[in-house]
Every structure is written in C-alpha cells, then in structure tokens.
Amino acid sequence: MIVPSISYYMLAVGSDGTTKMPSQPPEHDRQQRDLIAQIATLGPCLPGSITTRQMRCGRARCACKADPPKLHGPYTYWTRKEQGRTIARLLNAEQIERYQPQIDNARQLRQFVAALEALAIKTAEDTEQWGRK
Numbered sequence: 001m002i003v004p005s006i007s008y009y010m011l012a013v014g015s016d017g018t019t020k021m022p023s024q025p026p027e028h029d030r031q032q033r034d035l036i037a038q039i040a041t042l043g044p045c046l047p048g049s050i051t052t053r054q055m056r057c058g059r060a061r062c063a064c065k066a067d068p069p070k071l072h073g074p075y076t077y078w079t080r081k082e083q084g085r086t087i088a089r090l091l092n093a094e095q096i097e098r099y100q101p102q103i104d105n106a107r108q109l110r111q112f113v114a115a116l117e118a119l120a121i122k123t124a125e126d127t128e129q130w131g132r133k
C-alpha cells in the first residue's frame with residue numbers, strides 16, 4: 001500500500017477543491033533563483049582550457065633532440081573542441097591574464113548548469129514520488 005507523505009503540494013488545494021500543483025517546493029524555488037542569480041554575475045564564459053607545454057620540433061638536428069634534450073617553449077595555448085577537432089591558439093602573457101578568468105567563468109557556468117539540472121531532477125522525483133516503493 002502506498003502511503004503518501006504530507007508534503008508541500010498537498011497543501012496547495014484551491015478554494016474550489018481542485019489541487020493546484022506548484023511547479024516546485026519553495027525551497028527548490030529559492031535554490032533555483034540563487035543559482036540563476038550567480039550565473040547572472042558571470043562575465044564572458046570562454047570554453048576550453050589553457051595549458052602550457054614544452055615541445056620538440058620537426059628538425060632532425062636540433063637542441064630539442066639532444067641528450068639531455070633542450071625543449072622549445074614553454075608555450076601556452078588556449079584549446080577548445082569544435083565538432084570533434086581540437087583548436088589551439090598560442091597565447092602571450094597578456095592574453096593568458098585576460099582569458100584565464102573567462103575560462104574560469106565557463107567552468108563555473110557548467111557547475112551552475114549541472115546544479116540547476118540536479119535540482120530539477122530532484123524536484124521531479126520528489127513531486128511524483130517515482131523513487132518510492
């Protein structure tokens with residue numbers, strides 16, 4: 001036998017006796033507003049990552065092939081995926097400083113979006129009690 005628990009939506013009965021299902025409980029509403037407010041404060045959200053590496057070149061006789069090798073660089077790149085391909089852009093020091101915060105914003109944006117989705121999943125599961133036996 002399914003015993004419904006008393007929860008927020010059971011209180012949402014209109015004067016005409018019909019049940020008016022709010023889209024989500026007030027606590028979830030508040031969490032959703034907070035997440036969206038945090039997203040609104042983000043600046044530009046640049047996808048991808050910034051990585052620094054040293055490398056070997058294609059020339060046969062080069063210090064980078066010596067023992068011990070003297071590698072070229074370090075070079076710093078902004079890389080991102082586009083339709084399965086990796087696109088790399090060489091950055092100078094000023095560009096690294098300018099774009100790193102935008103990369104960080106994009107990472108935060110992904111976290112906020114994941115939190116919004118998790119909240120909607122929880123609301124749907126709680127509302128419909130799908131998870132209950």
Ligand SMILES: [Zn+2]
Nearest residue numbers: 056057062064
């Ligand atoms: Zn070389």
